[in-house]
Amino acid sequence: MDATFFAFVGLVIFLGILAYVKVPEMLTGALDKRANQIRNxxxxxxxxxxxxxxxxxxxxxxxxxxxxEAASILSAAEREAAVLREDAKAKTEEYVxxxxxxxxxxxxxxxxxxINEVRASAVDLALVAAERLIGSKVDGKVSNDLFQASLGDLKTRLN
Incomplete structure (x- = not known):
């Protein structure tokens, strides 16, 4: 009997012990457990x-x-700014x-x-000129006759 035979017999006994102790089932159970864990x-x-x-x-x-929403807000702000610009422009034009x-x-x-001041000045000057002209050409008797005629004319107009 050769040493290889004894090594072979020892190996078979070792494998038998492993099978008896259920090492392959433990290995497959551990591998299955690990596979399930990986699957999970x-x-x-x-x-x-x-x-x-x-x-x-x-x-x-x-x-x-x-x-x-930002685009909507931006466009609304632009429209509002345009309205405000137009409103300000219209108000400025109205103010101007x-x-x-x-x-x-x-x-x-x-x-x-x-014009009224010039007319008033012209009337004042005309009165002053007429007064000087009348004063130089009309004496007391003619002045009294003119006054009486004007007074009579005034009475007829008032009645």
Whole structure:
């Protein structure tokens, strides 16, 4: 009997002991347990990935909504600014027109006042000239006759 035979017999006995102690079942059970654990981790990873994709989609949707809302707010602000510009322009034009009309009215009033003042001065000068002319050409008797005639004329007009 050779040493290889004894080594072979020892190996068979060792494998028999291992089978008796159920080492292969323990190894397969450990491997199955590890496989189940890996399978569970893969399922959890799938679920987490799906949740992450849903969150990403939700955040992208919210971002698009926010961008749309921002664009809406910006366009509303631009429209409001345009309305305010037009309103300010209209008010400025109205103010300028009103101020121009007031200035023209003041100028017209000043012209009227100047014309009236010139007329009053002309009347005063004409009265002074007429008084001097009449005073130099009319004596007391003619003046008394003119006064009486004017007084009579006035009485007839008043009645």
């Amino acid at each position: 981790e893969l399922e959890q990873a799938k679920k987490l990935r799906e949740e992450a994709q849903q969150l990403l989609a939700e955040y992208q949707r919210k971002r698009k909504e926010a961008e749309t 027109n009103r101020r121009t009309a007031m200035a023209e009215l003041k100028i017209s009033q000043a012209e009227t006042d100047a």
